[in-house]
Amino acid sequence: MDKHTLERRSFRAAARAAETWTRLTRTDEVRQISGGLKQLLLCAVLARGVVFGEFAPLGVAMTGAYAALGKGYPAFAGAFFGAILLRGGMTGITAAAASLLTLVCAQIFHRPAGSRRTWFMPLMSALMMACCNFVLLPTPDVLRPAQVFRFLATCVLTGGLSWCYIQALSPPRGRGDLRHPGGLLAVVASVLVALGDVVLFGAVSPARVVAFTMTLAGAFLGGSAIGAALGVAFGVTMDVTAGSGAFLTCVYGLSALLAGAFRTAGRPAFVCSSLLAAGAASLLGIDHPLFLSALYECALAALVFWMVPDTLWQYIRDTLLPTRQDTVDSIERMRHSAGRYAAEASDAFYEMYLAMMSGAQTGRAAADEDIHAIFDCAADKVCRRCKICKDCWQRDYVATLSALGDVSGPMLKRGRAEAGDFPRHFSERCIHFPELLRAVNEALFALRERQQYRRRCDENRSLIAQQYAGLTGILRQIGGTLGHDQASLPARERQVRSYASAFGRIDKVAVFRDGSGRLRVELDGEGMEAILHERKGFAAGLSAVLSVGLTEPERISDELGTRLMLREQAPYRAVVGIGQRQKQGEKVSGDTARSFVTETGHACLLLADGMGTGAAAAQDSRTILSLMERFLRANIPPADALRTVAPAFRLRCDGTRGVTLDILMLDLFTGKGTCLKCGAAPSFLKNGGGVIRISGGNLPVGLSDEPAADQSVPIRMGPGDLFVLVSDGICDGSDDGWLRALVQQHAKETPKELAARLVVAAAERGSNDDLTALVCRLEHRPSSL
Numbered sequence: 001m002d003k004h005t006l007e008r009r010s011f012r013a014a015a016r017a018a019e020t021w022t023r024l025t026r027t028d029e030v031r032q033i034s035g036g037l038k039q040l041l042l043c044a045v046l047a048r049g050v051v052f053g054e055f056a057p058l059g060v061a062m063t064g065a066y067a068a069l070g071k072g073y074p075a076f077a078g079a080f081f082g083a084i085l086l087r088g089g090m091t092g093i094t095a096a097a098a099s100l101l102t103l104v105c106a107q108i109f110h111r112p113a114g115s116r117r118t119w120f121m122p123l124m125s126a127l128m129m130a131c132c133n134f135v136l137l138p139t140p141d142v143l144r145p146a147q148v149f150r151f152l153a154t155c156v157l158t159g160g161l162s163w164c165y166i167q168a169l170s171p172p173r174g175r176g177d178l179r180h181p182g183g184l185l186a187v188v189a190s191v192l193v194a195l196g197d198v199v200l201f202g203a204v205s206p207a208r209v210v211a212f213t214m215t216l217a218g219a220f221l222g223g224s225a226i227g228a229a230l231g232v233a234f235g236v237t238m239d240v241t242a243g244s245g246a247f248l249t250c251v252y253g254l255s256a257l258l259a260g261a262f263r264t265a266g267r268p269a270f271v272c273s274s275l276l277a278a279g280a281a282s283l284l285g286i287d288h289p290l291f292l293s294a295l296y297e298c299a300l301a302a303l304v305f306w307m308v309p310d311t312l313w314q315y316i317r318d319t320l321l322p323t324r325q326d327t328v329d330s331i332e333r334m335r336h337s338a339g340r341y342a343a344e345a346s347d348a349f350y351e352m353y354l355a356m357m358s359g360a361q362t363g364r365a366a367a368d369e370d371i372h373a374i375f376d377c378a379a380d381k382v383c384r385r386c387k388i389c390k391d392c393w394q395r396d397y398v399a400t401l402s403a404l405g406d407v408s409g410p411m412l413k414r415g416r417a418e419a420g421d422f423p424r425h426f427s428e429r430c431i432h433f434p435e436l437l438r439a440v441n442e443a444l445f446a447l448r449e450r451q452q453y454r455r456r457c458d459e460n461r462s463l464i465a466q467q468y469a470g471l472t473g474i475l476r477q478i479g480g481t482l483g484h485d486q487a488s489l490p491a492r493e494r495q496v497r498s499y500a501s502a503f504g505r506i507d508k509v510a511v512f513r514d515g516s517g518r519l520r521v522e523l524d525g526e527g528m529e530a531i532l533h534e535r536k537g538f539a540a541g542l543s544a545v546l547s548v549g550l551t552e553p554e555r556i557s558d559e560l561g562t563r564l565m566l567r568e569q570a571p572y573r574a575v576v577g578i579g580q581r582q583k584q585g586e587k588v589s590g591d592t593a594r595s596f597v598t599e600t601g602h603a604c605l606l607l608a609d610g611m612g613t614g615a616a617a618a619q620d621s622r623t624i625l626s627l628m629e630r631f632l633r634a635n636i637p638p639a640d641a642l643r644t645v646a647p648a649f650r651l652r653c654d655g656t657r658g659v660t661l662d663i664l665m666l667d668l669f670t671g672k673g674t675c676l677k678c679g680a681a682p683s684f685l686k687n688g689g690g691v692i693r694i695s696g697g698n699l700p701v702g703l704s705d706e707p708a709a710d711q712s713v714p715i716r717m718g719p720g721d722l723f724v725l726v727s728d729g730i731c732d733g734s735d736d737g738w739l740r741a742l743v744q745q746h747a748k749e750t751p752k753e754l755a756a757r758l759v760v761a762a763a764e765r766g767s768n769d770d771l772t773a774l775v776c777r778l779e780h781r782p783s784s785l
């Protein structure tokens with residue numbers, strides 16, 4: 001490559017980097033500009049809000065909140081110009097001056113936003129509001145106590161609102177912390193106050209419609225107590241804005257109090273009860289100027305509430321309602337402790353694996369040194385009683401060792417020593433040569449026996465070490481699962497308890513998300529039998545209540561007791577068909593096929609082919625699949641399960657037999673899966689792009705001394721895709737064109753029909769072996785909601 005080419009490539013790379021940087025910079029600039037516009041508009045809207053008829057503290061409080069977070073300039077611009085242009089008069093001028101002084105204080109006492117006290121800027125906002133509005137107070141001779149009270153209340157309100165705004169603009173500190181949602185509620189109430197004087201058609205205020213809608217939402221999510229509290233809060237806010245006494249407070253509070261009692265009876269009953277209560281409360285002020293407006297606004301609010309989807313209400317319920325922290329903390333401590341113990345146990349098994357593998361290597365080195373002990377053993381047995389022992393082993397020691405060394409090579413190659421292997425001078429001189437030859441062969445035979453025994457021990461040690469490695473992976477998987485946070489959902493627990501109580505008394509309810517984020521429901525009580533009797537209807541009804549598809553309830557008995565469990569239902573389902581035919585002349589097939597779905601929503605397809613045919617091959621394939629199924633049902637990855645099962649199977653069959661293994665594990669929530677093969681025939685994936693062949697390189701289980709390599713092939717399936725597993729009797733990989741064409745041509749048939757067609761076609765092609773085919777089609781599950 002010449003110099004000019006390198007320069008051109010460098011220039012292009014620099015240009016691409018500059019373009020990427022420019023794009024990122026522009027993205028940040030757009031984000032900053034949009035954020036500044038949001039601040040400006042919010043503060044401009046708040047600046048027009050008035051309390052007590054003569055003060056405008058909302059824009060000042062928001063300016064102080066943004067200044068506390070280091071974002072004061074757009075907020076000040078919105079509050080300043082909003083107060084002058086949208087509010088006007090002395091009220092607007094004093095509010096604009098207070099906003100300016102608040103920003104100046106933030107700049108004078110400049111500190112990083114994270115190190116500034118949360119009370120500092122709220123205090124500055126209150127002081128600046130007091131300084132700017134103090135000049136508007138009447139002279140002492142005409143000053144009344146009510147005016148002083150309103151002035152002081154406005155200053156305190158400015159500081160308090162600024163603190164609430166800071167909580168709303170800051171990220172939540174954790175689940176159950178009410179400061180963030182409380183701050184958001186203060187922002188919403190402030191916006192409603194600012195827009196409270198906007199009236200449409202001369203009768204309807206959008207701000208009051210929103211206020212009553214939020215009151216209904218509070219009663220629907222939290223019950224009568226929370227709803228009544230919100231009704232009073234929003235009612236007082238709107239009454240202060242409209243100057244209507246306590247009329248709206250009475251309407252909102254009584255409506256939420258009655259409607260909250262019907263929140264478990266369904267949305268129709270809840271909305272009707274709220275409207276009836278609002279109408280009845282309005283009759284108390286039938287001569288009030290806002291009587292007709294209140295009726296119109298309550299009707300519109302009920303309509304808005306009705307149009308909000310259940311999923312949004314459920315999200316709000318799960319996000320805002322707090323959890324009993326003591327219970328959550330104790331459960332989390334136990335789970336994290338169990339996860340830590342599992343991790344420590346996995347480390348211990350891994351150290352045992354390393355120790356046993358190093359021991360096997362030491363044993364092999366020691367076995368090599370035992371060859372020199374053959375002649376020592378023979379000499380000790382024969383030469384010790386010989387009368388010329390000193391001549392051979394002392395005076396002529398070097399010559400004797402040289403002669404025996406010449407014998408070692410032919411002896412080890414042949415497996416025994418013969419008289420011709422010894423030098424003539426040695427065999428003629430030795431007076432007990434036949435006995436020595438016999439002793440050497442006996443020692444060699446004993447050495448071979450010891451070496452064979454050591455090899456078996458080393459192999460067994462290696463297999464056990466491999467099992468330790470597999471157990472290490474399994475325990476790490478368990479520890480990781482226990483370490484995941486399981487989110488408890490108390491709001492949904494109340495929904496489940498309310499729904500399940502119609503079937504009988506329910507003592508305990510638990511609704512949570514497991515480590516995979518899937519919803520689980522557990523029930524315990526006298527109503528379990530009635531629920532099991534109506535299991536299908538109960539699951540459908542509870543799915544509608546929770547807006548999540550659930551499986552039918554099943555009874556579970558373990559160390560935690562007997563209870564019912566419902567799991568979140570996957571959006572997909574696997575339709576599996578199996579075709580099988582044994583070899584001609586055999587009563588049973590050596591192939592074994594199984595399919596099942598785990599508790600975590602994984603569809604598992606397993607195909608094993610025992611070496612040979614008949615009952616022995618069938619027993620081997622059934623054994624390996626039974627072991628693998630137990631691990632897969634326990635949510636253990638196939639590779640870790642195989643590392644534990646393969647050594648045990650090799651010990652069982654003593655390395656004389658093997659079993660091919662083919663595994664497909666498919667996540668029915670996402671369509672992602674893995675295919676693991678050990679000496680198995682190729683598999684085939686039929687998707688929109690055609691038929692794809694998937695092969696593996698591992699040896700059959702039981703024939704490899706090394707741990708089963710993790711050569712899992714990742715796959716992705718969509719609705720309508722097919723996955724085909726076959727034994728080597730159908731396709732050994734040499735010619736698969738006919739199989740691809742058959743799958744492509746008959747892809748619309750049911751999996752059972754296609755599997756049977758593959759078996760028949762293989763038999764017609766002359767295959768004389770056990771034939772098995774598994775076909776899996778991924779489909780959308782019909783919605784039960």
